[in-house]
Amino acid sequence: MNQRPNSLHAADIAYTMHPYTNMRLHEEKGPMIMSHGDGAKVYDTEGKEYYEALAGLWSVAVGFSENRLADVAYEQLKKLPYYHTFAHKSHEPSIRLAEKLVEMTPEGLNKVFFTNSGSEANDTVVKMVWFLNNGLGRPEKKKFLSRNKAYHGITIASGSLTGLPANQKDFDLPAIPVTHLTTPHYWKFAEEGETEEQFTARLLKELEDTILAEGPETIGAFIGEPVMGAGGVMVPPEGYWPGVAEICKKYDILLVADEVINGFGRTGKPFGCERFGFTPDILVTSKQLTSSYMPLAAIVVNDKVYDAIADNTAKLGTFGHGFTGSGHPVACAVGLENLKIIEEKDLMGNAERLEPMFQDGLRKFADHPLVGEVRGVGLIAGVELAKNRDTREAFEPAGSMAAKVVALCAEEGLIVRNVYETVAFCPPLIVTEDDLTEILARFGRALDRALDWAKSEGMV
Numbered sequence: 001m002n003q004r005p006n007s008l009h010a011a012d013i014a015y016t017m018h019p020y021t022n023m024r025l026h027e028e029k030g031p032m033i034m035s036h037g038d039g040a041k042v043y044d045t046e047g048k049e050y051y052e053a054l055a056g057l058w059s060v061a062v063g064f065s066e067n068r069l070a071d072v073a074y075e076q077l078k079k080l081p082y083y084h085t086f087a088h089k090s091h092e093p094s095i096r097l098a099e100k101l102v103e104m105t106p107e108g109l110n111k112v113f114f115t116n117s118g119s120e121a122n123d124t125v126v127k128m129v130w131f132l133n134n135g136l137g138r139p140e141k142k143k144f145l146s147r148n149k150a151y152h153g154i155t156i157a158s159g160s161l162t163g164l165p166a167n168q169k170d171f172d173l174p175a176i177p178v179t180h181l182t183t184p185h186y187w188k189f190a191e192e193g194e195t196e197e198q199f200t201a202r203l204l205k206e207l208e209d210t211i212l213a214e215g216p217e218t219i220g221a222f223i224g225e226p227v228m229g230a231g232g233v234m235v236p237p238e239g240y241w242p243g244v245a246e247i248c249k250k251y252d253i254l255l256v257a258d259e260v261i262n263g264f265g266r267t268g269k270p271f272g273c274e275r276f277g278f279t280p281d282i283l284v285t286s287k288q289l290t291s292s293y294m295p296l297a298a299i300v301v302n303d304k305v306y307d308a309i310a311d312n313t314a315k316l317g318t319f320g321h322g323f324t325g326s327g328h329p330v331a332c333a334v335g336l337e338n339l340k341i342i343e344e345k346d347l348m349g350n351a352e353r354l355e356p357m358f359q360d361g362l363r364k365f366a367d368h369p370l371v372g373e374v375r376g377v378g379l380i381a382g383v384e385l386a387k388n389r390d391t392r393e394a395f396e397p398a399g400s401m402a403a404k405v406v407a408l409c410a411e412e413g414l415i416v417r418n419v420y421e422t423v424a425f426c427p428p429l430i431v432t433e434d435d436l437t438e439i440l441a442r443f444g445r446a447l448d449r450a451l452d453w454a455k456s457e458g459m460v
């Protein structure tokens with residue numbers, strides 16, 4: 001007879017294939033099983049408390065115990081649990097959420113298309129760009145420009161836009177025409193003696209040279225996260241985004257802001273594009289849109305994009321694209337209530353107000369012997385670890401020190417995330433000064449313990 005594992009821990013190992021996991025290591029190590037949440041904290045099944053300073057996956061703006069979202073979901077499940085939005089069908093939650101998104105996003109972004117995830121949203125963006133250029137009679141205008149270390153998702157097209165080796169190696173990606181440009185991260189990628197202005201100028205020249213070499217008539221769009229998130233929290237230098245926007249405009253290339261992490265106050269402004277001074281043609285949101293209580297993403301486009309797509313649907317008779325869950329009523333009802341909570345509690349203002357305390361607090365670790373650079377804006381930050389701050393030499397093997405620090409943080413009751421050499425922070429927008437004080441203290445203790453360990457291993 002089939003022997004069934006008798007604990008949750010054993011059942012997880014027996015039955016689950018985890019995303020983003022070394023599966024063989026998981027068989028030995030097993031899972032950390034979360035039980036419940038309370039505000040900015042979560043608790044595991046052993047009863048241990050953690051500050052969740054990555055907000056789940058950069059997403060739980062309102063914290064882990066917002067009953068208003070549970071109530072709204074329950075009411076919607078009773079009233080109309082599901083309906084689709086294909087072929088002229090609609091329902092109130094998707095209409096009201098689309099209206100709200102047009103109101104909240106920058107001027108000029110006027111129409112909304114819903115998907116279930118950020119990856120699906122970016123795949124949809126690729127197809128929108130292809131579809132509209134076919135409709136406009138320029139079928140060669142299909143290529144995308146992205147950046148090394150970008151994260152735009154993991155489906156076939158979005159995973160091609162992503163610029164991280166782990167998402168492409170052995171997955172046969174990229175599978176669509178895309179060129180990845182230099183990551184706009186001065187500390188890591190500046191050349192010897194280069195000022196920040198010169199670095200920005202070099203990146204903008206690289207962009208323009210690439211467009212001219214490949215031919216502007218072959219390039220459909222440039223996509224970028226205003227602040228790069230999952231690649232390691234990279235804050236672009238001053239002038240980078242306005243420069244990119246100007247070049248895209250000059251060569252009639254659509255500009256896509258992937259605000260899946262940045263959107264709804266994360267950077268200290270409602271949208272990252274507002275923080276960095278540009279207006280995209282297409283803006284992609286997800287994560288904080290519902291605080292990830294339900295899966296949902298939204299693409300908001302300007303009239304130029306909408307009209308070109310709509311004209312082509314009139315020619316072809318339809319837009320042959322959409323998901324069963326596009327504009328799901330429960331997800332949209334939760335999203336709308338979540339945005340109301342963000343506004344009522346002024347959580348975007350909270351991120352702006354707490355920025356100095358959070359960012360300065362983390363920068364106090366800039367002189368720590370394990371730290372290379374501390375960077376961030378609003379309530380998103382990265383602490384990059386380095387063996388040698390001046391030469392930017394990383395610890396060996398790659399990423400091991402960040403993994404060690406993150407493991408020690410968990411022991412101290414703090415969840416953060418290691419992305420390559422960087423420890424990433426992205427706490428829920430509901431955090432208070434007291435929460436941040438405790439988060440910084442726990443991080444400091446973990447960093448000091450990592451230093452003791454590194455010394456005992458002869459690594460520093």
Ligand code: PMP
Pocket residue numbers: 057116117118119120122151152153154225229230258259260261286
């Ligand atoms: N874009 C960005 C900027 C992201 O950070 C992510 C997820 N981390 C995605 C897209 C993909 O979203 P999802 O995981 O919902 O597919």
